Amino acid sequence: MQYHTPATFGDAVAIASGAEGVTRFLAGGTDVLVQLRSDLVEPDNLIDIKRVPGASDITKNPDGSWTLGVAATGAEMSEHAELGRDWPGLVEAMDLIGSTQVQGRATLTGNLCNGSPAADSVPAMFAAGVTVSVTGPDGMRQVPVEQIPAGPGKTNLAKGELISAVHVPARRAGGGDAYLRFIPRTEMDIAVVGCGVNLALNGDTITEARVALGAVAPTVVMVPDAAAAIVGTTLDDAALAKLSEAAAAACNPIDDKRGTIAFRTHVAGVLARRVARIAYDRAKG
Amino acid sequence: MSKIHVTTTINGDEVEFLCDPRETMLDVLRDRLGLTGAKEGCGTGDCGACSVTVDDRLVCSCLMLGAEAEGKEIATVEGIATEEKLHPLQKRFIEYAALQCGVCTPGILVAAKNLLERNPDPTETEVRYWLAGNLCRCTGYDKIIRAVMDTAAEMREAS
Ligand SMILES: Cc1cc2nc3c(=O)[nH]c(=O)nc-3n(C[C@H](O)[C@H](O)[C@H](O)COP(=O)(O)OP(=O)(O)OC[C@H]3O[C@@H](n4cnc5c(N)ncnc54)[C@H](O)[C@@H]3O)c2cc1C
Ligand code: FES
Ligand code: FES
Numbered sequence: 001m002q003y004h005t006p007a008t009f010g011d012a013v014a015i016a017s018g019a020e021g022v023t024r025f026l027a028g029g030t031d032v033l034v035q036l037r038s039d040l041v042e043p044d045n046l047i048d049i050k051r052v053p054g055a056s057d058i059t060k061n062p063d064g065s066w067t068l069g070v071a072a073t074g075a076e077m078s079e080h081a082e083l084g085r086d087w088p089g090l091v092e093a094m095d096l097i098g099s100t101q102v103q104g105r106a107t108l109t110g111n112l113c114n115g116s117p118a119a120d121s122v123p124a125m126f127a128a129g130v131t132v133s134v135t136g137p138d139g140m141r142q143v144p145v146e147q148i149p150a151g152p153g154k155t156n157l158a159k160g161e162l163i164s165a166v167h168v169p170a171r172r173a174g175g176g177d178a179y180l181r182f183i184p185r186t187e188m189d190i191a192v193v194g195c196g197v198n199l200a201l202n203g204d205t206i207t208e209a210r211v212a213l214g215a216v217a218p219t220v221v222m223v224p225d226a227a228a229a230i231v232g233t234t235l236d237d238a239a240l241a242k243l244s245e246a247a248a249a250a251c252n253p254i255d256d257k258r259g260t261i262a263f264r265t266h267v268a269g270v271l272a273r274r275v276a277r278i279a280y281d282r283a284k285g
Numbered sequence: 286m287s288k289i290h291v292t293t294t295i296n297g298d299e300v301e302f303l304c305d306p307r308e309t310m311l312d313v314l315r316d317r318l319g320l321t322g323a324k325e326g327c328g329t330g331d332c333g334a335c336s337v338t339v340d341d342r343l344v345c346s347c348l349m350l351g352a353e354a355e356g357k358e359i360a361t362v363e364g365i366a367t368e369e370k371l372h373p374l375q376k377r378f379i380e381y382a383a384l385q386c387g388v389c390t391p392g393i394l395v396a397a398k399n400l401l402e403r404n405p406d407p408t409e410t411e412v413r414y415w416l417a418g419n420l421c422r423c424t425g426y427d428k429i430i431r432a433v434m435d436t437a438a439e440m441r442e443a444s
Contacts, residue, residue, distance in 0.1 A: 003306035099418020104344040
């Protein structure tokens with residue numbers, strides 16, 4: 001294995017483009033190192049992106065949107081009070097990942113690019129409408145985060161491409177987001193179902209909503225029907241029932257030791273209601 | 286395989302070492318530098334026995350490459366006491382018998398010290414969450430939590 005420490009994303013792309021065999025990028029290493037040590041994946045080339053200047057920065061832009069560096073850790077996100085006020089759901093989803101020690105290293109981009117359908121921050125990023133800068137041999141493009149996951153352990157990034165920044169939209173007045181997951185323990189476990197909701201209100205009425213589910217399909221999924229079920233409502237009982245139904249209908253889960261298909265499908269509906277309620281209360285302020 | 290030359294600071298001392306690119310910081314500490322305080326409980330980030338701080342940030346040294354230490358400040362359990370004096374946390378751990386086999390103890394001391402530097406007055410819930418990634422098979426945690434809470438109170442009084 002060759003270990004590289006490029007000083008720019010351009011250099012990282014050049015190394016990745018020319019590399020033979022298996023290439024991995026190293027952000028926090030909390031997936032890469034586990035896979036390396038358990039002999040699941042030994043990269044031929046490991047490209048550490050943490051020495052790129054600014055890679056750990058968390059910046060609020062003049063228009064209220066946020067640019068998060070790809071090496072910014074969960075701990076740094078949680079310590080950023082203003083980010084937490086704008087995007088409490090995104091920050092709480094990231095904060096659920098692992099222990100204090102794991103938080104000291106883990107990143108949003110690593111969570112996304114590791115490609116787990118149960119990745120906790122990913123439904124929250126989907127719901128928030130996050131976009132990412134993809135830098136590759138042909139330059140840079142900005143793509144919605146939903147276009148990155150391709151299946152368990154797989155992304156749609158091409159050879160030589162990496163994510164160079166994470167963009168979170170501005171939080172407008174009357175908006176709120178939330179994330180919850182179900183796990184059999186209270187800490188340190190993998191989501192059986194995860195759900196992220198982001199919504200905007202006009203008075204008491206929901207004008208926009210985005211709902212995403214994790215761990216119920218080969219990738220994290222957007223559930224437009226669940227969003228449609230609550231837009232135009234005040235999140236009354238009828239709307240919540242429709243939301244649950246739509247969330248359950250979007251499930252295509254696996255049966256495993258953590259949960260059966262029937263259980264995951266049921267929990268998706270329950271979580272969607274709870275998360276929507278929290279997001280709604282946050283939006284009301 | 287060519288080795289990587291790394292210059293870093295460990296417990297305040299400048300240290301240089303050569304390591305294989307696959308080697309973790311934990312391997313480097315234990316096998317190259319003879320700092321065997323950090324333990325390998327799992328090697329996969331689950332147990333916290335290998336906890337160290339890197340630029341004051343608590344991490345699992347089993348999930349970090351030795352090569353990543355370049356230019357960083359690392360602190361391990363070996364740096365907690367001075368020649369003649371134990372750290373208040375260490376004294377309380379002994380006094381309360383907050384350890385049995387002791388495998389988890391170095392990681393818990395490093396983690397607890399880092400918490401108290403950030404938050405001198407944590408609630409019990411905050412201490413429990415902070416240490417959730419430090420597993421102990423022996424003590425049942427209660428003595429550990431009490432030792433940390435009482436050390437925090439003692440250090441607040443002293444300052
Ligand atoms: C004890 C423990 C508990 C955990 N608990 C959880 C949990 O509760 N929920 C959860 O979702 N996850 C959990 N994880 C998994 C892991 O911590 C997360 O997925 C984390 O967010 C990964 O981020 P990282 O920066 O460490 O990624 P890394 O390990 O550095 O990288 C992960 C993947 O992303 C790719 N990558 C990294 N950066 C880029 C980039 N800029 N561009 C393109 N590709 C990139 C790498 O090539 C690699 O394939 C846990 C892990 C451990 C060890
Ligand atoms: S040995 Fe590092 S967490 Fe267990
Ligand atoms: S004292 Fe034995 S593991 Fe904690």
